[in-house]
Each structure stands twice: as C-alpha cells, then as structure tokens.
Amino acid sequence: MTTPKILITGATGKTGSRILTRLWDMSIPARAASRGSDIPFDWEAPETWPAALDGIDTVYVSYFPDLAVPGAVDTIAAFCDAAKAAGVRHLILLSGRGETHAKECEDLVRESGLIYTLLRCAWFSQNFSEGYLRDPMMAGVIALPAGDTCEALVDVEDIVDVAIAALTEEGHENQLYEITGPRLMHFSQVAAELSRAANRPVTYTPLTLEQFRAGMTQAAGPFIADVITHVCSEALDGRNEWLGDGVQRALGRAPRDFADFCTHAARMGVWRDAA
Secondary structure: OOOOOOEEEEEHHHHHHHHHHHHHOOOOOEEEEOOOOOOOOOOOHHHHHHHHHHOOOOOEEOOOOOOOOOOOHHHHHHHHHHHHHOOOEEEEEEEOOOOOOHHHHHHHHHHHEEEEEEEEEEEEOHHHHHOOOHHHHHHHHHEEEEOOOOOEEEEEEHHHHHHHHHOOOOOOOEEEEEEOOOOOOOHHHHHHHHHHHHOOOOOOEEOOOHHHHHHHHHHHOHHHHHHHHHHHHHHHHOOOOOOOOOHHHHOOOOOOOOHHHHHEEEEEOOOOOOO
C-alpha cells in the first residue's frame, strides 16, 4: 500500500472526517490523526506528533477544541516547528473569522517558512444539525448573544471542497480563503429557514454574553462554555458582517445557501426525532 503523504488532524471532527472520506473515495491515501487513530495523535501530547508526521508532505490542521482556547497559539507554534523538522512542505489551517487567537495562529503558519493555505471560515451551518446548537434548535429556540448581528453561515461541505482542492491541486499555495455562505442572515432568518425545513417552530432569542455563558455551562461545562462565549464575543459583534469570496476564488463557483443546507439536512433525517 502506498504510504500516505497527507495527514488529517481532527480526523473525527466535522471537517476532518469528511475530508478523510473524500480522499479515500478518490483512492488518495491519507493518515488520520486523532487520539484513537492507528498512530495516536493528541494536541496536548507533543510526544505523539513525530510518529504522526513521519513521511508526511501536507497537513490539514484542525485544532481541537478551538483556536480560541488558552494555549492554542503556543501549541500551533510548537506544531509548526515539529512539522518543519519532520520535512512537511505544506500546512492547511482551518481558522475562524474575526477571532484574535485564530489570527495569531494564521500568522504563525504564514511565517513558518512552509507553504500555507489558510481557510478562514464563518460559522458552520452544521452546528444546527450535528453541533452544539442542534439540541436547543430541536427544542424550538436559537438562543445566542448575537443581538441584531448578521452572520454568513457556511456549509461545511464547501469548506471540505476547498480543503480537498488545496490538498490535491496546484494553485492554492500561500493563499488566504475567506470562506462564507452567499448571504448575510439575521438569526431570525436562520430560525425561519430551520422552521421551514424541520417543519417545527423555531425562534431566535437574543441573550447577553453572561446569559449565554450560564446556559452553556449547564449544557457543556465551564471550560467549553468559556471558549464558545469568547468566540461569540468576537465573532458576533458585527465585525464579520461581510461576505468572503473564498469558495468563488478556490473553486470557481458560488457557495451553498443556508436554505439548501436545511433542505438537505431535513431530507437526511437529522431532525426527524423532533417532537
């Protein structure tokens, strides 16, 4: 069997799992990197990195749980050094729009001396179908500290398509792709689209950051609550109320609309067990 030259970190996550499946379907060997993979990889255990990086040319970097986590910048800096020492040529970083620590991590990758591709993404549409917003949505509410801010929700499949292009084609070297959906949406519009597709009432309730943190603490514990609240404080303050052209530049087509995501998710039955 051909030795993999591609390493996919976050191999069990929303983007990593899809990228791996797509590469394998294309008969392109790729190595999965997660705590449970054949060659274990743990962001918190740098001693696991060299074996995972051995023989690798290109790495898709998806940091868990988020680049906003305290210590993420130092970890990404150390990982860049380890990748360079292992002979890696190209890093593809999954990043977030408007996040201070994400921008610092992008700068580290850009300045690493390696070829880079930066995927700076809007909020995932799939957060409502397989993420932390799914259960509240199924209970009929989207409660976020967003006020009247609009967001350009992006379909994860578009991110995967751009990542696959960067992993398998020439022409994406040293590029920054701002990956968003095709329109800015108020979260009341998001709720309306979800209501239509899931055939159940869903409403948007704006919260303060303190209210959001309290609810997230009950649902996911204080650490995750602090991380997500911090991301919200930066990403939902209006700084991201504009559309990126990353999908258009990388793929030569328009991004998928949130309404199409909702229709597809409903067809796949992701909200079928709703009351």
